[in-house]
Amino acid sequence: MLEVRGLQVSYGAVRALEAVSLTAAPGGITAILGANGAGKSSLLRAISGVAPVAGGQILLDGRDITTLPAAARAKLGLAHAMEGRRLFRQLTVEDNLKLAWSFGARATPLPAAIAEIYGRFPILEQKARTMAGLLSGGQQQMVILSCTTIRSPRYLLLDEPSLGLAPIIVQQIYGFITEYAQRSGITVVIAEQMATLALRVSRHGFVLRRGRLVLEGDSRTLLEGGGESGALAASYL
Numbered sequence: 001m002l003e004v005r006g007l008q009v010s011y012g013a014v015r016a017l018e019a020v021s022l023t024a025a026p027g028g029i030t031a032i033l034g035a036n037g038a039g040k041s042s043l044l045r046a047i048s049g050v051a052p053v054a055g056g057q058i059l060l061d062g063r064d065i066t067t068l069p070a071a072a073r074a075k076l077g078l079a080h081a082m083e084g085r086r087l088f089r090q091l092t093v094e095d096n097l098k099l100a101w102s103f104g105a106r107a108t109p110l111p112a113a114i115a116e117i118y119g120r121f122p123i124l125e126q127k128a129r130t131m132a133g134l135l136s137g138g139q140q141q142m143v144i145l146s147c148t149t150i151r152s153p154r155y156l157l158l159d160e161p162s163l164g165l166a167p168i169i170v171q172q173i174y175g176f177i178t179e180y181a182q183r184s185g186i187t188v189v190i191a192e193q194m195a196t197l198a199l200r201v202s203r204h205g206f207v208l209r210r211g212r213l214v215l216e217g218d219s220r221t222l223l224e225g226g227g228e229s230g231a232l233a234a235s236y237l
Contacts, residue, residue: 145176
């Protein structure tokens with residue numbers, strides 16, 4: 001289980017998160033919602049160790065990792081796909097996958113791991129020798145998800161996986177995320193601006209506004225309780 005207790009994140013004089021507390025259970029998806037600038041990315045970056053923590057605690061299965069460097073957190077099974085489709089653009093699709101596998105737990109032999117990815121996303125097999133920077137946005141997002149899951153993570157953080165993608169690609173990406181969470185039993189946390197999209201696949205949702213947690217609840221309850229037009233929408237204003 002992932003636990004965040006009273007987390008504070010500051011960038012100089014700017015406070016990005018203020019006393020945020022939440023939990024994310026294994027075997028399902030937890031949604032972190034909010035408008036642009038609400039603090040979603042800062043929260044995920046703090047959890048993975050790439051943003052400064054000014055106060056509070058971060059725990060993985062009861063272990064305090066607040067002061068651990070990002071590399072040590074990765075060794076504990078934490079994987080983070082950051083916003084912006086960060087890939088080695090001059091490397092081929094397959095070289096990106098091999099590099100990601102080399103930094104993971106290597107629970108599955110490389111040939112089998114790559115074969116599984118190509119079975120899931122056949123287009124990536126067709127583009128295996130293509131430089132990642134030449135792929136479409138949707139194909140790049142498939143590579144990013146594959147690079148994070150090929151490492152056999154125990155905790156998976158996904159920042160805006162739908163950003164800039166066509167609806168049909170978003171459905172495919174979210175279909176994979178949902179299936180992977182159910183099959184692997186790991187803890188998945190998704191940060192999204194598109195609340196309805198994330199709530200439909202998650203168990204629990206947390207809404208941030210200007211760095212503070214302003215709403216939380218069962219995902220179905222949040223949707224049925226007003227969706228984009230009720231309390232959920234008001235939290236974005």
